[in-house]
Amino acid sequence: MTLLDEVTGTGGRSAASPPSATRRRRRAAETRAGYAFLAPWLIGFFALTAGPMLASLYLAFTDYNLFAPPSWVGLDNFTLLFSDPRFLQSAKVTAIYVVLGTPIKLAAALAVAMLLNNNRWGQGLYRSVFYAPSLIGASVSIAIVWKAMFIDAGIVDRLGQSVGLEPGGWVGDPGKTMPMFILLTVWQFGAPMVIFLAGLKQVPTELYEAASVDGAGPVRKFLRITLPMLSPVLFFNLLLETIHSFQIFASAFIISGGTGGPAGSTLFYTLYLYQRGFVDFRMGYASAMAWVLVVVVGIITLLFFRSSKAWVHYSGEAK
Amino acid sequence: MKRYTLKVAGVAAAAALALTACSGGGTETPAEGAATADPTEDVTLNFTWWGNDDRASRYQEAIALFEDEHSNITVQPTFVDFPNYWTQRSTEAAGRNLPDVMQFDLSYLREYSENNHLLDLTPYLGESIDVGEIDESLLESGALDGKQVGIPTSTNTLAMFYHPSLLEQTGVAAPSEDYTWEEYNEFIAAVSAAGATTPEGQPIYGAADYTNTFWFFLQWLVQQGIEPFSQDGEINFTEDDMKEYLALAEDLRASDAVYPVDRGIQLLPLGGFTVNESASEISWDNFLAGYTADSADENIQMLPVPSGPDGEKGMFFKPSMLLSAGANTEHPAEAAMLIDFLINDPEVGRIFGTSKGVPATQTQRDAMVLEEGSVDARVVAYEEAVADQVTEPVPVPVKGFGSIEAEYKRLGEELAYGTVTIDEFVEQWFSEAALMVQ
Numbered sequence: 001m002t003l004l005d006e007v008t009g010t011g012g013r014s015a016a017s018p019p020s021a022t023r024r025r026r027r028a029a030e031t032r033a034g035y036a037f038l039a040p041w042l043i044g045f046f047a048l049t050a051g052p053m054l055a056s057l058y059l060a061f062t063d064y065n066l067f068a069p070p071s072w073v074g075l076d077n078f079t080l081l082f083s084d085p086r087f088l089q090s091a092k093v094t095a096i097y098v099v100l101g102t103p104i105k106l107a108a109a110l111a112v113a114m115l116l117n118n119n120r121w122g123q124g125l126y127r128s129v130f131y132a133p134s135l136i137g138a139s140v141s142i143a144i145v146w147k148a149m150f151i152d153a154g155i156v157d158r159l160g161q162s163v164g165l166e167p168g169g170w171v172g173d174p175g176k177t178m179p180m181f182i183l184l185t186v187w188q189f190g191a192p193m194v195i196f197l198a199g200l201k202q203v204p205t206e207l208y209e210a211a212s213v214d215g216a217g218p219v220r221k222f223l224r225i226t227l228p229m230l231s232p233v234l235f236f237n238l239l240l241e242t243i244h245s246f247q248i249f250a251s252a253f254i255i256s257g258g259t260g261g262p263a264g265s266t267l268f269y270t271l272y273l274y275q276r277g278f279v280d281f282r283m284g285y286a287s288a289m290a291w292v293l294v295v296v297v298g299i300i301t302l303l304f305f306r307s308s309k310a311w312v313h314y315s316g317e318a319k
Numbered sequence: 320m321k322r323y324t325l326k327v328a329g330v331a332a333a334a335a336l337a338l339t340a341c342s343g344g345g346t347e348t349p350a351e352g353a354a355t356a357d358p359t360e361d362v363t364l365n366f367t368w369w370g371n372d373d374r375a376s377r378y379q380e381a382i383a384l385f386e387d388e389h390s391n392i393t394v395q396p397t398f399v400d401f402p403n404y405w406t407q408r409s410t411e412a413a414g415r416n417l418p419d420v421m422q423f424d425l426s427y428l429r430e431y432s433e434n435n436h437l438l439d440l441t442p443y444l445g446e447s448i449d450v451g452e453i454d455e456s457l458l459e460s461g462a463l464d465g466k467q468v469g470i471p472t473s474t475n476t477l478a479m480f481y482h483p484s485l486l487e488q489t490g491v492a493a494p495s496e497d498y499t500w501e502e503y504n505e506f507i508a509a510v511s512a513a514g515a516t517t518p519e520g521q522p523i524y525g526a527a528d529y530t531n532t533f534w535f536f537l538q539w540l541v542q543q544g545i546e547p548f549s550q551d552g553e554i555n556f557t558e559d560d561m562k563e564y565l566a567l568a569e570d571l572r573a574s575d576a577v578y579p580v581d582r583g584i585q586l587l588p589l590g591g592f593t594v595n596e597s598a599s600e601i602s603w604d605n606f607l608a609g610y611t612a613d614s615a616d617e618n619i620q621m622l623p624v625p626s627g628p629d630g631e632k633g634m635f636f637k638p639s640m641l642l643s644a645g646a647n648t649e650h651p652a653e654a655a656m657l658i659d660f661l662i663n664d665p666e667v668g669r670i671f672g673t674s675k676g677v678p679a680t681q682t683q684r685d686a687m688v689l690e691e692g693s694v695d696a697r698v699v700a701y702e703e704a705v706a707d708q709v710t711e712p713v714p715v716p717v718k719g720f721g722s723i724e725a726e727y728k729r730l731g732e733e734l735a736y737g738t739v740t741i742d743e744f745v746e747q748w749f750s751e752a753a754l755m756v757q
Binding site: 066067068085151152169171172173174257258259261262263264278279280281282 | 402403405406409410412413430431433434436580581582583584585587722725729732733736738747754755
């Protein structure tokens, strides 16, 4: 059997002959080669992901300060968590960010994707330009630029003053830091936008044509054709961006100088986890926090999948 | 789902460090005797400190001199800012991988020493490390449980800095030297109420809220006759003590007479005092060099801290910039030689001046070039002038000091924003301290 046969499926497989000893040997050799090629990833997975995860699960039930060996404390870390005002603050800040930031970002991504879905001159250029912030958005340098923009007498303050507003510095005002972070995430709409664009290309134009014949306006076409046809892509983006939002760390660390300030208003979950682990040396507590986050994100993912039956339509399904 | 896998990996990354830490275990004990250096062996020493570029270039100069004297030793230097310095050290300590020589702070000494992460330098004292010129009580501050785990290289004491030019603008006179905390409050309120502005139109304030710095609270406690920490490492002050101290500036906060916290936060790493919008600030006296450089005000003046209830200042010299060696070092003898060089060599004294504080050894103090009116000359003059007011021993930091100090600062910020009350501040601080100081 040649490689070509294998790929095209026209080899001996279709002939119903029993596997010969040579073929079994070859199979075994191929399996070995397969694992050999997988080895770097497997080693990485077990040594850098699975192993440490198990270790952190153990540490979550210990008191461990990085210096002395961990000592078993049972559920103490978890019970402490829920009476810790800063833990509750970090959960609140993160929840607000996820619940507000994700939908706004997806709406922006979909809106721009629909604008870019027309065949105009230079659309390739526009797509690249709108995608660019996603490439650099999570970087340290953008966080620094963002801070400089929203600081006292920064560009936002000055622009606001020139049109008669008094925006002031957002960085030092606990009431204005969250909008600043939401703007930062919305600005990085490029990745979901590209996926929306690909989804929009899949919507058959006949559907729109038929709808036009029936006299449907643009709003109706959007609600009755675009959204349902796009729902698998929407589901994918929603899941991805929600989980992504939970991970916000670098920009919050840079903008607040690692403190989660002012007045705890940027104390995102992962930032507090980092503080507990590496600033206060309470690694057991930090591990417990990490596992609470894993469980919460797991439950949210599960809920998304459960709810998807009700609103996600895959073409070809009888709906 | 790929992002999710990544996420889990990210969460687990913290634990990866912890995992390697487990295998390190806390079983090593420092060597009993002193190791001897072999001048024919090529040795590389890792050396790290916290500080800015200015300090880095001074250290580079000092290291070059050391390497000239010891051609077989190469020093590998690194540096970072103070908060990140300690996150780096903690992960290194967990992996038993601390640098051979490092700058250390009193706040963290006990934590590392109790778990045998620092080399006991006792066998080297008087041998390769000459400590003859270091004041005995100063040297003792680097010794815990009978082990010399750090050697202080300099001392600081608190001072109240002010900009005479800003005072002139507001028409408020500087406090007299025997001023009290209440008089300091009056001074701050008067400057803020004067209505003067900077050339950029920013209002000029008397000072930022001084109650949100833990060391000033300790200074105030000492003035009240309260030893902040007991000999066996327990907290020795009460919730009421802290409430009383925080209440000192309550009226100033309520009347917006202190430098606005939101502007202060946006100026970081500078502050109201260094951008010449705040007329005074309490801090360590070695800050004069940094203040002068940042504010471009060559004429910053210094006063001692406000007096306590009995009219005494009760000041103390805080040992600073200790030098320690990692217990895991493979070259203890060479590490000791580097420490000795840094504390005793006159050229090193000339290079650093007072930028780390006033040097601990007479040789280095004498080696400083004290030009009339220079920053170094003024810091030395200040310490000489207040010497008879320095009557108290420095409070010995308890285990977890670095964390409770940071917690105090964080709560201070919340107090300034009004998101916590004094009572909530004190309650939260004590419940946090109960976890940290064990």
